[in-house]
Structures are given as C-alpha cells and as structure tokens.
Amino acid sequence: MSVGKRVREARKQAGFSQQDLADKIGVKQPTLSELERGISSSSTHLITIAKVLGVSPDWLQTGKASSSYSEITDIKSSYTLGSFDTWDSKTPLSEDEVEIPFYKEVELSAGNGSIVQRESSGFKLRFAKSTLRRYNIQPDMAACVVVSGNSMEPVLPDQATVGIDTANTKIKDGDMYAIDHSGMLRVKVLYRLPGGGIRLRSFNRDEYPDEDCSTEQASEVKVLGRVFWYSVLR
Template sequence: MKKSMGKRIAERRKELGLSQDVVAKYVGVNRVSVSNWETDGKNGTSPKGANLIALAELLKCTPEWLLSGEDEALKTEIRESNAQWHPGFELWDGDTPLRDDEVALPFFREVELAAGNGSTFVQENGGCKLRFAKSTLKKSNVDPQHAACVTVSGNSMLPVLRHGTTVGVDTSKKSIIDGEMYAIDHDGMLRVKMLYRTPGGGVRIKSYNNDEFPDEFIQPEKMQEIKIIGWVFWWSVLNVWNN
C-alpha cells in the first residue's frame, strides 16, 4: 500500500532525528501545522508553495517525492550520490551561435535585487545574456519576450537564495499567488520576496530568513508603494572559493 504524504513527512523527519518544533521553526509555521501535515485523517493538511519547498530542503528530498512518493528508491540513491562526472565544460561566449533549442535572456547586471533591506546598484551591463533551453522556459510557461535575469543581494532569503543568486523573472506574471516569489519595486527599493495577499487588499512580504527579517505588512491604503515587477520562475547560484 502506498504511503500517504503525511506518513512520508513523519518518517523522513524521524530518520533525520528532527523534532516537529525544529521543522516548524525552519519552515516558519507553528508546531500544530507540522503535526497536521503528518496527520492522515480528514482533518489533516498538507504543505504548499514556499512551505513545501522549505520542508523538502530541510528533509533533504524533493517536493515531488513529498507530494507523490514516486521513485522513492531512485531519489534515495540520488541523495546518497547526487553527482556524475563529466569530462569538462562546453565553453561559449557572446559570439557563439545559439542552438535551435536555446534562447538568450538579457542579464541586467545594472539592476541588483536586494534580498535584504533593498538597494539599487548600478553596474555596466555590457550586453551580457544568459542562455536557457526553450524547453525549460516552456515548462514554466514563460515567454522569452517577457523574461530577464537579475542578481540577488543580501541574506534575507537564506537558505533558498544566497547572496549572488541569479533569478529569472517573468514580467508578464504580476498577479499574486500566495507563497510565490516575486521581484518587486518597494517604494524605490528593488527586492525579491515571497508575497501573500491580506484581507482588504493589502500584502504580506515574507523572507525565508524570518528570524532576522520579520514579515512586513503593507496596508491597502499604501499599496501604491508596491509595484510587482514579475514572478520569479527560476534561480541558480555560483559558489565562490574563499582561500
């Protein structure tokens, strides 16, 4: 008999020696919510959106495995050995022609989104672009004409987005879906945050690093301070060797 999502969460949590309190603090919910996630009865609930992503990261698995339990053995194997050696990188520059399955998105280095308190940093662009497979954009329903890449600064979105993370933004998607990440212009500050709608037409701005960066609440009468630039559909980060 296939295990339920609640059963998978509970078993994986116990395998890692984590308490419900630890899970609750990491994800940013209360312990009762975690207990409800692990309940298989009719009153049980399940993590969604940003909560699901944070939970999967803490439990060292994928959101897909938590949701469906499919390929459990394969995913366990991937957790134990998640790398495959390749003989090198395929080098290319701005003059290298695009393949048929590729598209180049503009990389606006002069705009640095702040995942901390917010900042605007001007830097020469130099025509830099970032290559994407067309299939990658298609999976996220992103039109290349409405997509661009920018750099995140600050540590308010740790552990998901580190300082220097590159994010892809779809500027055609501005409607708020609770728990999704968006690039926003907040009264002149460019930031990347999770957004939640509040009663009356306001917005709650949430950081993953909630201990250092508490939630911010924008009241309906001050919504003119917020301009949604677009939905964050992709992110990646490059580690820097400090020797």
C-alpha cells in the same frame, strides 16, 4: 500521497525527529506536526524543508520530481527548468535554446521609484525554448538578476541569481516575486490579504518578520514579475 505524508517520509529517511526538523527550519514542533498530519496545507516552508532534508521541493509539492535539493540549486541545474550544459559566448545556440539577459546590476530610478532602470552586464543565460514554453514563459519577457542581502536565506543567499517572468504579475499566494516597493527592488514571497492588502514574507523570518501592507500601502508595491528559477553558487 499528500504533501504532509511526503514531508514525514523524507524526514524519517533523513533520520530527523519532528523537533529536529522544526528547529532547523525555524518553526515550532506543533506547526510541523500539523503540516505532516494534513491539518495545515501551507507550503511556506517547503523549500527550506527540502533543503534540510536533501529532497526536491517539486517532489514535496507534487510527488513528481526526484532530484535532490543539491542538484537543483547547483549552478548547472535549475529549480524547475532542466539542466545547463557547459558553454561560453562563442558557443552557437542550438535550435531549442534561447538567451535571456542577465543584469548584474539592477538600479531603481530616483524620484517616485516607479521605473526600474536595468544596466545590462552583457552576460546572458541560456534556457531551453521547449521548457520555457512548458511553463508558459515568453523568452522576451524574462530576465535574470542578482539578489543582494540575506532576507531570503537560506533559499536565496546573497548574490544568488533569479529568473523573473515579467509577464506574470498576478499574485499567487506563496509564490516568490520581484517587486518595486517604494523605490526598493526586493524579492519576497507574497500573499493577498482581505480588502486588497499584501503580505511580504522573507525566508529569513528571524531577522525579517512579515510585512503586512494595507490596501493603501499596497499601492506602493509594484509586482515586477514572478520568480520562476533560481541558482546558487556554493
């Protein structure tokens, strides 16, 4: 079953017409129709579609996951990296656990903005070593930070927590990355443009339209790492 057919199946099970779903995710009905018919293979809206329809983004993308969106975005579960158990700072690490630093405040340095200075909150989040290995994430190259602002709503609301793989800075179209953009720390969906340019995309496209950076402007964008996980408190 294709991505489009899974979207159509989930939409019908949720009782939405194409127009209903298009309105909720902020696109025109023909755009959604093209996705469902396989004319367009864009995955830009899949996470938002998953949230609206209450299904897993992984299932829409690959057909392999079955968790609901609410389960995935809960603070005790992860987007792609399994589940959390209740613990505190006194709970010993298991053999398969590793702690990743959690930076409550991330401040960019003054000046040219090319260096990110991170102030550790002292908090850490625990992940399974085996799961990180499965996704080729090195624990010592991962960090969790807080997202501020509403540009990535509804997927990443203000104060959502994201996990960043700082070893993965090569842009894959349609993936989320943390970037240093001329001294501003931002989380955006990135696309490569012909000639070496970069497109920065927000999920909240009504308020934050796409930003296309020319080849020259792209030199001001430093990719800090790919977002591999996120968690949202509701």
